[in-house]
Amino acid sequence: MKIIVCIKQVPDTTDVKIDPSTNTLIREGVPSIVNPFDMYALEESLRLREKVGGTVTVITMGPPQAKEALREAISLGVDQGILISDRAFAGSDTLATSYALASTIRKIGAYDLIICGKQAIDGDTAQVGPGIAECLQIPFVAFVKKIEEVSDQTMRVERMMETGYDVIELPLPAVITVVKEINEPRLPSLRGQMRAKKYEPTLWTSSDLDVSEERIGLKGSPTQVIKIFTPEIRKAGEHLEGDPEEVADKLFQRFKEAKIIP
Amino acid sequence: MDYGFNELQQMIRDLARKIAEERILPERARLDEAEEYPKEVMKTLSDSDMLGIYIPEEYGGMGGGCMELSIAIEELSKVCGGVAICYAANVLGAYPILLHGTEEQKKKYLPQFATGKMFAAFGLTEPNAGSDAGAVETTAVRHGDTYILNGTKQWITNASEAHVFTIIASTNRKRGARGISAFIVERDTPGFTIGKKEKKLGIRCSPTCELHFEDCKIARENMLYKENRGFRVTMNTLHKARPGIGAQAVGIAQGALDEAVEFAKNRVQFGQPISSFQAIQHMLADMATQIEAARLLVYHAARAVDSDAKDAAKIAAMAKVFASDVAMKVTVDAIQVCGGTGYMRDYPVEKYMRDAKITQIYEGTNQIQRTIIALALVKESSKK
Numbered sequence: 001m002k003i004i005v006c007i008k009q010v011p012d013t014t015d016v017k018i019d020p021s022t023n024t025l026i027r028e029g030v031p032s033i034v035n036p037f038d039m040y041a042l043e044e045s046l047r048l049r050e051k052v053g054g055t056v057t058v059i060t061m062g063p064p065q066a067k068e069a070l071r072e073a074i075s076l077g078v079d080q081g082i083l084i085s086d087r088a089f090a091g092s093d094t095l096a097t098s099y100a101l102a103s104t105i106r107k108i109g110a111y112d113l114i115i116c117g118k119q120a121i122d123g124d125t126a127q128v129g130p131g132i133a134e135c136l137q138i139p140f141v142a143f144v145k146k147i148e149e150v151s152d153q154t155m156r157v158e159r160m161m162e163t164g165y166d167v168i169e170l171p172l173p174a175v176i177t178v179v180k181e182i183n184e185p186r187l188p189s190l191r192g193q194m195r196a197k198k199y200e201p202t203l204w205t206s207s208d209l210d211v212s213e214e215r216i217g218l219k220g221s222p223t224q225v226i227k228i229f230t231p232e233i234r235k236a237g238e239h240l241e242g243d244p245e246e247v248a249d250k251l252f253q254r255f256k257e258a259k260i261i262p
Numbered sequence: 263m264d265y266g267f268n269e270l271q272q273m274i275r276d277l278a279r280k281i282a283e284e285r286i287l288p289e290r291a292r293l294d295e296a297e298e299y300p301k302e303v304m305k306t307l308s309d310s311d312m313l314g315i316y317i318p319e320e321y322g323g324m325g326g327g328c329m330e331l332s333i334a335i336e337e338l339s340k341v342c343g344g345v346a347i348c349y350a351a352n353v354l355g356a357y358p359i360l361l362h363g364t365e366e367q368k369k370k371y372l373p374q375f376a377t378g379k380m381f382a383a384f385g386l387t388e389p390n391a392g393s394d395a396g397a398v399e400t401t402a403v404r405h406g407d408t409y410i411l412n413g414t415k416q417w418i419t420n421a422s423e424a425h426v427f428t429i430i431a432s433t434n435r436k437r438g439a440r441g442i443s444a445f446i447v448e449r450d451t452p453g454f455t456i457g458k459k460e461k462k463l464g465i466r467c468s469p470t471c472e473l474h475f476e477d478c479k480i481a482r483e484n485m486l487y488k489e490n491r492g493f494r495v496t497m498n499t500l501h502k503a504r505p506g507i508g509a510q511a512v513g514i515a516q517g518a519l520d521e522a523v524e525f526a527k528n529r530v531q532f533g534q535p536i537s538s539f540q541a542i543q544h545m546l547a548d549m550a551t552q553i554e555a556a557r558l559l560v561y562h563a564a565r566a567v568d569s570d571a572k573d574a575a576k577i578a579a580m581a582k583v584f585a586s587d588v589a590m591k592v593t594v595d596a597i598q599v600c601g602g603t604g605y606m607r608d609y610p611v612e613k614y615m616r617d618a619k620i621t622q623i624y625e626g627t628n629q630i631q632r633t634i635i636a637l638a639l640v641k642e643s644s645k646k
Binding site for chain 1 (some may be wrong): 269270273274277280281284285306309310311312315324
């Protein structure tokens, strides 16, 4: 099975600070990590490879330092990493990113399954996974919490829902995004880390890919950020205590006071 | 602090620390309480190549030595001395094969140890033999191409989990230490059974059991080194493993100190944190100073072992005795700093003290270590 995992390098939000004047993330001096949800995607790809054989290729789009994210994936045991990096991609929104990643996957050629984390912790949009599937015109399932079965042409997965889960069978190739319930990511091995230290990922620029200039970078990004703000914190609710009858009485009184009921 | 670690050593330190913090910390209290072997953690350690760091690359290991092992053991011990010995006990079982095995023996077992497919244990101690290794009563009688083992071993670390044991037995009772031999015994050998599991003060997740041999037939090719030369195998193994016990002691002491410092910063009495009182400050300062001295002596000993230095056995004994005495003192003081909280089992400090005690006892008691050091001094002096 040929598996492709898309990962993103993000600021480590466990010690991120917000600039109060602009309400945006202060990125300077913040260490970068692999998006935590992508770690579950990587782990699932490695487990699939252990089970059915094949290869795992990891791709990421970002500045040259995103190489480090690919090296981390290598230390966990993936076969190869590809960095898509070019000034022409700067300012990409989720649409342009999906297009660039899909174009990369097309260039790789042979693939059976594409796995992404459900969303990135910096933007939180959850749009790139489905965006890639749309560009490639292949099936897509979000929020996968378990891969039940895989065959040459199909797979059966469980999609996490608010009230339970759906069981979905889909033809391959396909794109799935995974939630943290799917597995417990492994730690790197010493051999993996030794390999990662020396590993130079393949670098592809926009000229290596069959992309239209109109659809990449700022030009290809219709999203306009009007305002970024921290949602107001809701006031804490009031807790009524007592046995059910007492509580019902108290609630009734409150409704009356608030003139919700006469 | 830069201790002059090379790239592999730094990698080992960072990865061992990550494993300890992410996988051992959440489990240590439960494992201790339930006296349960840390199966999952051992799997993580083997998946991350940690079990093979001291095994040469040609046998599937990472090609490190005593220094690399000491670094890993120290990091694991900072969080749990029990899990650390589950890890390190394999080394004691594997060293005799690594040091004295034939090419076939090495090829057969070392790659299995390096990948965690097999675990190992070392069987020397008996009801009437331990410090006095020459007094072992387990016998190995030669019959053609086999040896027949009879006897009982006790307090064997890792016994219930190990697949391969290095067993010290007497091949000539009259000759004492000059009449003992070392054998490789596989777990499923007929006549070999694992006996009762002991209940211990500390390192409670590490299984310690009796071994019974009843007309247990061992092929002659499973003898290590030469007949009646088992004392040399034993001493070489223990000398090389000793810095590892020193590292365990340093890790335990450091873990206890870290808890004590954190507690002292947050505990307020008389309107201020107790870390602002000189009485507490001086205790913490002494604890930290002793740990740092012990650490450097352990690293020095590990490097001496790795470079085959002439006085490596003496330095290794010094490192073991000093570090374990420091660990005992520091962990007792850590409880004192934490007061009543430190004494409670809901809090990890008392466990550090319970785990520390064994480091003064096993792999050669501290009294035996002092004898080794003194004999080395006398020997050096008479050569001058």
